[in-house]
Amino acid sequence: MTPLLQVKRIEKRYGARIGCADVSFDLYPGEVMGIVGESGSGKSTLLNCLAGHLEPDAGQIIFDTRADGPVDTVTMSEPERRMLGRTDWAFVHQHARDGLRMSVSAGGNIGERLMAVGDCHYGDIRDKAIDWLDRVEIDEGRVDDRPTAFSGGMQQRLQIARNLVTGPRLVFMDEPTGGLDVSVQARLLDLLRGLVREMGLSAIIVTHDLAVVRLLADRLMVMKDGRVVEAGLTDQVLDDPQHAYTQLLVSSVLQV
Amino acid sequence: MSEYNFAYLDEQTKRMIRRAILKGLAVPGYQVPFASREMPMPYGWGTGGVQVSAATLTPEDTFKVIDQGADDTTNAVSIRKFFENTADVETTEETEKATVIQTRHRIPEAKLTEDQILVYQVPIPEPLRFLEPRETETRKMHSLEEYGLMHVKLYEDISQHGAISTSYAYPVKVSDRYVMDPSPIPKFDNPKLEMDAIQLFGAGREQRIYAVPPHTKVVSLDFEDYPFEATKADHPCDLCGAEDSYLDEVIMDDAGNRMFVCSDTDYCRSRRAAGHVGRLAEEGAA
Numbered sequence: 001m002t003p004l005l006q007v008k009r010i011e012k013r014y015g016a017r018i019g020c021a022d023v024s025f026d027l028y029p030g031e032v033m034g035i036v037g038e039s040g041s042g043k044s045t046l047l048n049c050l051a052g053h054l055e056p057d058a059g060q061i062i063f064d065t066r067a068d069g070p071v072d073t074v075t076m077s078e079p080e081r082r083m084l085g086r087t088d089w090a091f092v093h094q095h096a097r098d099g100l101r102m103s104v105s106a107g108g109n110i111g112e113r114l115m116a117v118g119d120c121h122y123g124d125i126r127d128k129a130i131d132w133l134d135r136v137e138i139d140e141g142r143v144d145d146r147p148t149a150f151s152g153g154m155q156q157r158l159q160i161a162r163n164l165v166t167g168p169r170l171v172f173m174d175e176p177t178g179g180l181d182v183s184v185q186a187r188l189l190d191l192l193r194g195l196v197r198e199m200g201l202s203a204i205i206v207t208h209d210l211a212v213v214r215l216l217a218d219r220l221m222v223m224k225d226g227r228v229v230e231a232g233l234t235d236q237v238l239d240d241p242q243h244a245y246t247q248l249l250v251s252s253v254l255q256v
Numbered sequence: 257m258s259e260y261n262f263a264y265l266d267e268q269t270k271r272m273i274r275r276a277i278l279k280g281l282a283v284p285g286y287q288v289p290f291a292s293r294e295m296p297m298p299y300g301w302g303t304g305g306v307q308v309s310a311a312t313l314t315p316e317d318t319f320k321v322i323d324q325g326a327d328d329t330t331n332a333v334s335i336r337k338f339f340e341n342t343a344d345v346e347t348t349e350e351t352e353k354a355t356v357i358q359t360r361h362r363i364p365e366a367k368l369t370e371d372q373i374l375v376y377q378v379p380i381p382e383p384l385r386f387l388e389p390r391e392t393e394t395r396k397m398h399s400l401e402e403y404g405l406m407h408v409k410l411y412e413d414i415s416q417h418g419a420i421s422t423s424y425a426y427p428v429k430v431s432d433r434y435v436m437d438p439s440p441i442p443k444f445d446n447p448k449l450e451m452d453a454i455q456l457f458g459a460g461r462e463q464r465i466y467a468v469p470p471h472t473k474v475v476s477l478d479f480e481d482y483p484f485e486a487t488k489a490d491h492p493c494d495l496c497g498a499e500d501s502y503l504d505e506v507i508m509d510d511a512g513n514r515m516f517v518c519s520d521t522d523y524c525r526s527r528r529a530a531g532h533v534g535r536l537a538e539e540g541a542a
Contacts, residue, residue, distance in 0.1 A: 082400060086404075101387075104408055105415055105416075112405065113404070115404040115408060122482050125411065
């Protein structure tokens with residue numbers, strides 16, 4: 001099987017400081033990869049490099065495109081990369097406000113990606129928007145409301161709907177549950193897990209919440225100071241941490 | 257004739273503007289940045305249009321200015337006087353006789369010919385501005401032809417009002433490539449954008465010039481199930497009886513009386529001169 005995404009020795013520096021360095025991994029179709037680490041460990045930098053928001057200083061990111069097979073997204077042309085960003089990739093921001101158009105109705109938010117790939121039948125777009133609202137458990141009566149009228153959890157679910165409507169194959173998530181209270185978090189995680197399994201999505205989830213990766217991720221990478229210190233199956237890493245930092249991380253989780 | 261250089265601007269500036277105009281004509285619908293000069297009028301009064309007109313006019317030209325279709329409103333009168341003073345060109349109110357027509361927010365009703373140039377005053381040249389405030393991002397969207405956002409605006413219209421309620425500055429796609437703001441003309445005028453004359457658009461404050469060459473394909477954006485419609489008040493002109501012209505609604509009193517008149521004053525005048533009479537024309541004359 002060809003990996004969906006092959007990351008080879010990615011490095012991003014901010015001047016003399018390291019954002020992330022020497023990160024390599026393969027991600028297979030349907031697999032969910034978690035990236036954990038404390039703040040400043042380079043998780044988000046890595047994710048932004050992978051999603052094409054930042055340009056890495058070295059390394060290759062090879063994505064298995066539908067049309068041309070494996071292609072290095074670092075060297076591909078910008079229109080192609082942005083096209084991937086609208087079709088095969090999705091990016092869920094930590095703050096829904098970064099990923100939504102706050103002045104556009106929920107339906108318009110979901111429809112944007114459809115219209116961006118050339119859909120121009122109003123009825124179809126609206127039907128799909130309503131269908132997706134339903135799938136993320138938002139009442140379809142709210143299709144014409146703006147996201148400003150939504151609660152934090154609803155905004156986050158709307159952002160997910162907006163991203164998944166074009167049927168992407170790879171989803172990047174940056175702390176998708178950050179800033180939500182625990183019961184809302186639990187529902188969102190349930191929803192995400194359902195969608196990931198149902199659509200056969202591959203996902204890369206950056207978080208500092210170990211419970212999130214325990215629930216969602218098949219594999220786990222632990223980052224510290226811009227480098228991967230430990231990687232492996234989620235349960236294996238969390239239950240039997242080898243690296244001193246991972247041990248510290250696992251033991252710092254508060255038990256209720 | 258005053259002490260000004262012909263048509264107010266110095267020759268270097270006019271050359272710079274002409275270069276922008278030529279580039280605009282070569283890439284229909286593309287917004288060409290230019291070094292907009294300060295003009296002796298406030299921004300929003302047609303500084304862009306005036307600079308384009310100044311760079312376009314020759315001493316042999318006949319110049320016409322309209323403001324919302326009318327020749328006799330403040331903006332039109334003062335710009336006409338400005339060029340009478342600084343360029344000493346012939347001016348006219350008759351659309352057919354003019355070679356250069358500067359317009360604010362209308363296209364004349366009379367069909368324009370290949371010998372004419374239509375200069376638009378543009379307040380905000382960027383059709384994506386209200387959806388995407390970042391200039392860097394809108395430029396990228398234009399260069400990569402990412403126009404999905406334009407349809408989001410139309411989607412919002414339909415979801416809120418049941419129909420595309422954008423009635424002026426209706427976005428168009430020029431020559432299958434660039435999405436362009438046709439300046440705030442009513443969408444009634446959109447089908448006329450495919451014409452024989454050269455169309456130049458000048459935005460002074462925003463420092464952009466763009467153009468539509470003659471016989472260029474201009475398509476108004478729409479949805480398959482909500483097609484574009486050129487709308488006007490469903491009424492004939494009360495002065496000249498025209499049923500095919502764009503109308504202004506004029507409130508007559510506080511008892512609900514109103515009249516509809518052609519917004520193109522020259523078109524209305526010439527029709528009345530030819531003997532056409534509308535509902536209120538005789539009372540008005542009496």
